[in-house]
Amino acid sequence: GDSVTQMEGPVTLSEEAFLTINCTYTATGYPSLFWYVQYPGEGLQLLLKATKADDKGSNKGFEATYRKETTSFHLEKGSVQVSDSAVYFCALMMDSSYKLIFGSGTRLLVRP
Amino acid sequence: GAVVSQHPSWVICKSGTSVKIECRSLDFQATTMFWYRQFPKQSLMLMATSNEGSKATYEQGVEKDKFLINHASLTLSTLTVTSAHPEDSSFYICSASEGGTDTQYFGPGTRLTVL
Numbered sequence: 001g002d003s004v005t006q007m008e009g010p011v012t013l014s015e016e017a018f019l020t021i022n023c024t025y026t027a028t029g030y031p032s033l034f035w036y037v038q039y040p041g042e043g044l045q046l047l048l049k050a051t052k053a054d055d056k057g058s059n060k061g062f063e064a065t066y067r068k069e070t071t072s073f074h075l076e077k078g079s080v081q082v083s084d085s086a087v088y089f090c091a092l093m094m095d096s097s098y099k100l101i102f103g104s105g106t107r108l109l110v111r112p
Numbered sequence: 113g114a115v116v117s118q119h120p121s122w123v124i125c126k127s128g129t130s131v132k133i134e135c136r137s138l139d140f141q142a143t144t145m146f147w148y149r150q151f152p153k154q155s156l157m158l159m160a161t162s163n164e165g166s167k168a169t170y171e172q173g174v175e176k177d178k179f180l181i182n183h184a185s186l187t188l189s190t191l192t193v194t195s196a197h198p199e200d201s202s203f204y205i206c207s208a209s210e211g212g213t214d215t216q217y218f219g220p221g222t223r224l225t226v227l
Contacts, residue, residue: 041220042220043218043220045218046215046216089155089156099146100146100156100158100207100216101158104155
């Protein structure tokens, strides 16, 4: 079945460091891909998305490119801040169902 | 932005009792609502999808008689865990969508502990 695999955390970085969180997927068709972020005590929020191959989603300095050839959607940010500390979830959605399939989440901790 | 609330945020109950969790869309009409379950350090697993005024569609392996879902209005869905047991202890999260869109807005979750 369709699935999403994320790198295990926690990921601990110093402020202003470069961030990469890996995400790969398995799907029978051509899914839309998402990154959600969950700050402590809050619900998941959509961070960015891409709906077709080679699309780049971006928001708040975060970017991810839909790579069909490697079935990946890695999340990157050039310079993280303490306020970026959260849990990040990669997810896919097949067009017709509107159902989200999530990865296991990656906790990011950014130290001052 | 769109806000989804859940109530209660946490609940403790005795084994054998039933617990109801509410999910409300505060500033939009939610044609579709989703219920997820999250175990510690694990992913969110979709339990069921509900459309306003219709019966919920449950994912494979989810007992529909145990997890009763009602979506009676465009702003409210409820999940009732019937005859709860310790293995039902988990974090339950709802999301809501305006329908015909891939955007879901998530509630903050409800932690259920069954003693």
